[in-house]
Amino acid sequence: EAGVAQSPRYKIIEKRQSVAFWCNPISGHATLYWYQQILGQGPKLLIQFQNNGVVDDSQLPKDRFSAERLKGVDSTLKIQPAKLEDSAVYLCASSLGTGPFEQYFGPGTRLTVT
Amino acid sequence: QKEVEQNSGPLSVPEGAIASLNCTYSDRGSQSFFWYRQYSGKSPELIMFIYSNGDKEDGRFTAQLNKASQYVSLLIRDSQPSDSATYLCAVGVSGNTPLVFGKGTRLSVIA
Numbered sequence: 363e364a365g366v367a368q369s370p371r372y373k374i375i376e377k378r379q380s381v382a383f384w385c386n387p388i389s390g391h392a393t394l395y396w397y398q399q400i401l402g403q404g405p406k407l408l409i410q411f412q413n414n415g416v417v418d419d420s421q422l423p424k425d426r427f428s429a430e431r432l433k434g435v436d437s438t439l440k441i442q443p444a445k446l447e448d449s450a451v452y453l454c455a456s457s458l459g460t461g462p463f464e465q466y467f468g469p470g471t472r473l474t475v476t
Numbered sequence: 477q478k479e480v481e482q483n484s485g486p487l488s489v490p491e492g493a494i495a496s497l498n499c500t501y502s503d504r505g506s507q508s509f510f511w512y513r514q515y516s517g518k519s520p521e522l523i524m525f526i527y528s529n530g531d532k533e534d535g536r537f538t539a540q541l542n543k544a545s546q547y548v549s550l551l552i553r554d555s556q557p558s559d560s561a562t563y564l565c566a567v568g569v570s571g572n573t574p575l576v577f578g579k580g581t582r583l584s585v586i587a
Contacts, residue, residue: 395574404480404564404577405520418574453519463568464510465575467519 364389366468368454374474380442383471386435387456393417395465396429396439397453405453411437412460441473449475478503480567482578491587495552499565499578502546508568509541509548514580515561524550555585 367386375381387394393412397405408427410418413434422429426445431437441448451470457463479502489495497511508527512520526532526539526548538551548567552559562580 402484402579404579406577407574410574451519460574463508464522464525465566466522467512470519 366454366456366466368452368468368471370471371469372472372474374476375444377446377475378443380440381444381473382438382440383452383454383473385437385439385454385468387437387454388466391456391458391466392434393457393460393463394431394437395455395457396437397455399451399453399470401450408439410460417460444473444475446475449473478506478567478569478573478576480565480576480578482563482565482581484579485582486584487581488584488586489555491555491557491585493555495555495559495583495585497550497552497563497565497581497583499548499550499567500546501548501565501567501576503567503569503576504543504546505569506543506546506567507570508575509539510566510568510575511537511539511550512564512566512577513561514564520564552583555583557585557587559583560585 396408399405411431429439453470454468455465457465511524514520524539536553540549564580565578566575
């Protein structure tokens with residue numbers, strides 16, 4: 363079974379530029395999550411989708427971050443404009459459903475904002 | 477505010493010893509508990525989950541849950557240098573509420 367796919371794996375941009383990340387979840391997984399992980403910290407949830415609807419985006423900085431999952435499968439996360447403090451690893455995860463199900467993570471995208 | 481607390485470490489154990497990793501959580505309604513292993517520069521990998529009070533064993537790993545004390549632990553027997561990683565505890569409540577992750581405990585197994 364293929365795991366969660368993400369691209370790109372690494373990205374370096376200057377502050378105020380924009381960037382987009384892509385995620386393809388495990389086949390059949392209805393729920394998709396985007397996390398931000400800063401070095402030395404646990405993953406912080408940015409947004410959770412159930413199929414193509416948003417379940418939780420309470421910690422998403424909506425003035426600069428946006429995410430979509432239009433067809434209920436792939437998802438993109440965008441940052442515009444980027445700030446220095448956005449430097450982190452962006453992890454995508456998926457699970458069979460919402461709630462206390464086990465989540466499986468993709469390899470992540472390491473973003474460096476200079 | 478749901479919280480999951482872990483000692484950040486590093487926890488150093490000699491090769492072959494038992495490593496004990498601990499996690500406490502604040503929400504008494506929590507129902508599911510997960511342990512993830514994260515190697516440096518890699519993404520978290522699920523290694524254990526437990527839903528009921530007591531012990532659950534899988535190979536060298538044992539998860540222990542005590543809901544009354546709001547405490548979950550992970551024991552690694554016969555620790556190997558390859559077990560050196562950060563271990564993340566994650567806790568889930570029912571419904572649509574997403575998992576809450578702790579900051580992780582860094583384990584170092586010394587050969």
